[in-house]
Amino acid sequence: MKQVMAVIALTFCVSVQSQVLPKNFNDLTKQVEPNLIEWRRHFHEFPELSNREFNTGKYIAEYLKSIGLEVKYPVAKTGVVAILRGGKPGPNIGLRADIDALPVLERAPISFASKVKAEYNGQQVSVMHACGHDAHTAILMATAKTLKDMQKDVAGTVVFLFQPAEEGSPNNEEGGAPLLIKEGAMDNPKLDVVFGLHMAASLPAGMLAYKSGAAQASSDLFKIIVHGKGSHGAMPWGSVDPIVVSAQIIEGLQHIVSRQSDLTKAPLVISIGSLHAGVRANIIPETAQMDGTIRSLDPIMRKETHEKIKQTANAIAAASGATVEVDIKTQTLVNYNDPALTKKAAISLSKVAGAENVFESNWTTAAEDFSFYGEKAPTFFFSLGGMEKGKKPSEVGGHHTPDFYLDESGFINGVKAFCNLVFDFKK
Numbered sequence: 103m104k105q106v107m108a109v110i111a112l113t114f115c116v117s118v119q120s121q122v123l124p125k126n127f128n129d130l131t132k133q134v135e136p137n138l139i140e141w142r143r144h145f146h147e148f149p150e151l152s153n154r155e156f157n158t159g160k161y162i163a164e165y166l167k168s169i170g171l172e173v174k175y176p177v178a179k180t181g182v183v184a185i186l187r188g189g190k191p192g193p194n195i196g197l198r199a200d201i202d203a204l205p206v207l208e209r210a211p212i213s214f215a216s217k218v219k220a221e222y223n224g225q226q227v228s229v230m231h232a233c234g235h236d237a238h239t240a241i242l243m244a245t246a247k248t249l250k251d252m253q254k255d256v257a258g259t260v261v262f263l264f265q266p267a268e269e270g271s272p273n274n275e276e277g278g279a280p281l282l283i284k285e286g287a288m289d290n291p292k293l294d295v296v297f298g299l300h301m302a303a304s305l306p307a308g309m310l311a312y313k314s315g316a317a318q319a320s321s322d323l324f325k326i327i328v329h330g331k332g333s334h335g336a337m338p339w340g341s342v343d344p345i346v347v348s349a350q351i352i353e354g355l356q357h358i359v360s361r362q363s364d365l366t367k368a369p370l371v372i373s374i375g376s377l378h379a380g381v382r383a384n385i386i387p388e389t390a391q392m393d394g395t396i397r398s399l400d401p402i403m404r405k406e407t408h409e410k411i412k413q414t415a416n417a418i419a420a421a422s423g424a425t426v427e428v429d430i431k432t433q434t435l436v437n438y439n440d441p442a443l444t445k446k447a448a449i450s451l452s453k454v455a456g457a458e459n460v461f462e463s464n465w466t467t468a469a470e471d472f473s474f475y476g477e478k479a480p481t482f483f484f485s486l487g488g489m490e491k492g493k494k495p496s497e498v499g500g501h502h503t504p505d506f507y508l509d510e511s512g513f514i515n516g517v518k519a520f521c522n523l524v525f526d527f528k529k
Contacts, residue, residue, distance in 0.1 A: 121525040124252050131521075134244045135514045142240035142510065147214040149203030149229045149236065151222055152267035153277045155180040158201050158239070162264050165243060169250050171262070178281040182264040185291075186249055192258025193529035196288065196296035196479070197520055198472060199235070199242035200268035206230040209504040223272055232506040234301030234488065239264060241299070241486075241516035248521055259291050260524055268471050270433060279474040288478050295443070296475040297523050298483045299516050301508055304495035305487030308512025310451045310519060311463040312484040314444040316368065318437035319397035320404050321469030326351060326415050327427040328390045335384035342423045344390035345379050350422075352377075352392065354414045362410060368400035370407060371467050397467040399436055435473040440480050447482045450522040454515050468501075482523070486516045 124130075150158050162182045163175035172185040181201070207228035208215045218229040231237075246262050263282065271277030276284075288296070305311060328348050333341035355372045363370045372394060379390030396411070398404035412428045419426040439447075451460045463485065475481050488508035489498055499505025 121255070121257055123521065123525055124255050127248075127252070127521070130248050130251050131514055131517055134247050134517065137247070138240050138244040138513055138517065139510050141243055142236050142513065143214040145201075145236035145239055146231050147216055149216050149218055149231045151205065151220055151229055151272070152202040152269050153179050153271050153275055154220065155201050155266050159264070159266070162201070162239065162243065166246060166262070169247055171246060171250065177285055177287060178266055179277060180266045181282055181287075182262075183282075183287050184246060184262040184264075186246065186253065186256065186260040186262070188256030188258050188260065189254035190257040192256075193294040193527060194259045194261065194291040195524055195527055196261045196263055196293040196475070197242060197245060197524070198263040198265055198296060198298040198475065199238040200265050201235055201239050202267050202269050203229050203231045203235065204233060204269055204502060206232040206502065206506075207504050208232070210499070210507045212507070230504070230506070232503060233269070233501045234303070234506075234508060235268065237301050237488070237508055237510075237513055237516075238299065241513055242520070244514075244517045245520040248517055249524065252521075256524065258529075261287070261291065261293060263287055263296070279471040283474060283478065288475065293479045294529050295527060296472075296479055296481045297447075297520065298472045298475075298481070299486050299519065300470065300483065301488045302485040303488050303498050303501060303506060303508060305485060306489050306512075307487050307491065307509040308455060308459065308515045309487035310455050310460045310484055310515065311487070312439065312444060312448060312451065312460075312482070313463050313465050314439055314441045316399040316436050316465055317439050317483060318465065318470050318473070319369070319371070319399050319467045320401070320436045320473070321433040322396040322404070322408070322430055323433055324394050324396060324411060324428065324430045326392050328392075328419060328424055329426070330388060330390075330422075330424040332388040333386045335386055338386060341386040343386050344388065344424060345386070347419055347422050347424045348377060348379065348390040348392055350418045351415050351426075354418050355394075355411060358407060358410045358414060363403060363407070368398065368403055369465070369467055370403060371395070371397040372407070372411070396430070397469060399465055399467070401436060404436075434469040434471045435476070437470045437473040437483055438476050439482050443480050443482055446526070447484070447523060450526045451484065451519055453522050454518040484519070486519070487512055
């Protein structure tokens with residue numbers, strides 16, 4: 103991968119060589135914590151969908167301007183890029199937060215629960231921060247404030263990337279990390295590294311986790327349209343039934359996972375999320391359409407899977423006299439933490455929470471468009487726990503669900519982690 107070669111010239115300066123955080127660092131984080139919680143609750147109560155984060159972006163931009171940062175807004179439709187030039191020479195470091203919410207109806211019993219509704223792909227939907235992006239945004243704002251207060255001690259330049267549309271742009275619009283990058287967010291100044299975090303609802307509040315190497319899966323969306331021949335449902339022998347062919351294709355796709363892929367190399371997931379065909383019980387339709395997702399943690403396996411899906415769909419359709427159209431679109435790449443960079447970054451995280459509260463997790467088939475930053479610079483992505491004390495992972499609401507909930511007590515560790523990573527990194 104590109105970042106593997108790029109990181110050869112980079113290192114972390116740790117232990118005796120590290121920059122020393124100012125003596126008032128802990129005081130600064132205590133001072134900013136009430137603001138962090140206030141910001142998070144504001145964003146949670148007033149969420150906005152991908153590429154529609156108009157008020158969110160404006161709120162962020164106005165605050166960052168008020169503390170004296172160089173602010174570019176809007177970027178990538180609704181995003182914000184802010185620049186802090188440190189008092190000492192050093193590297194160019196990117197810190198990223200995603201700012202969009204999801205079309206989910208909130209059930210969490212909190213005073214600042216979302217009551218917002220908006221249009222999503224032509225439908226009125228409830229809107230909720232059901233994945234922690236409100237926390238990511240508030241943490242990065244608090245980090246910007248803290249680093250601004252330590253500006254004379256910061257070596258190099260810090261670029262704060264408040265990115266829209268991580269959850270995917272609606273109606274085939276451009277958006278997310280690819281558009282932010284396309285519009286030059288990593289180029290002026292040219293970033294040497296990018297750090298990002300994600301809340302984890304099933305990880306105890308304040309704990310930190312990471313995965314060296316492939317950490318999160320690539321994500322591809324696919325659409326398969328089956329073209330058959332319609333008939334009366336009472337006389338199916340006169341049809342080429344696209345629903346039956348679709349059922350065979352769905353089963354065949356699972357054989358790619360269970361019988362054609364080396365799962366000891368990396369996990370692979372092929373899931374069908376929707377299947378649409380027909381309008382009446384007694385009419386066999388002419389077409390059927392299925393939509394699904396592919397998740398892989400190995401780029402070669404990913405490419406091979408794309409070809410196998412096309413081969414499987416075409417062969418099964420042909421056996422029944424049907425034809426198919428197969429369309430596969432990339433959503434994200436494999437989110438990759440360079441091992442050398444990760445080994446050093448883990449030391450920075452240990453300074454925040456103690457070695458006993460920092461651990462290497464397993465990889466996950468969840469996906470993140472943070473992966474696109476890794477095409478242009480080395481990246482490190484880590485998790486911050488948000489599970490209430492006394493809870494078990496099986497008892498918490500999952501990400502992207504109505505019952506998603508985060509304990510705010512550990513949010514400040516996200517600020518501390520970002521600041522330690524900035525001070526420890528050297529070019």
